[in-house]
Amino acid sequence: MSFLISDAAAQTAGAAPSGGGLASLIPLVLIFGAMYFLMIRPQQKKMKMHQAMVEALGKGDEVTTNGGILGKIISLDDSFVSVEIAQNVTIKIQRGAIAAVLPKGTIKAIK
Numbered sequence: 001m002s003f004l005i006s007d008a009a010a011q012t013a014g015a016a017p018s019g020g021g022l023a024s025l026i027p028l029v030l031i032f033g034a035m036y037f038l039m040i041r042p043q044q045k046k047m048k049m050h051q052a053m054v055e056a057l058g059k060g061d062e063v064t065t066n067g068g069i070l071g072k073i074i075s076l077d078d079s080f081v082s083v084e085i086a087q088n089v090t091i092k093i094q095r096g097a098i099a100a101v102l103p104k105g106t107i108k109a110i111k
Contacts, residue, residue: 054095062102
């Protein structure tokens with residue numbers, strides 16, 4: 001039984017103090033900073049640009065939706081847009097579903 005006691009005493013006697021608290025946080029802060037500048041900030045800028053584009057929509061604009069549908073805006077509401085996708089064919093979609101505003105005449109050039 002004496003061999004167990006000597007092992008226990010040896011385990012507690014040689015414990016070395018761990019590293020400093022602030023030095024171990026520096027890599028974590030650097031990783032978070034890199035993630036912010038590489039992922040979060042560009043996504044926020046893209047979201048602001050899309051919001052400005054949606055707010056600037058007007059009657060007669062040619063747009064494409066997130067689903068890939070091309071059309072011309074015929075009426076606007078606070079939340080919805082009516083888009084003419086063919087002669088006498090209109091659909092009503094949410095403003096946020098507009099992916100891009102196309103240059104005037106794009107739809108005629110495609111047909």
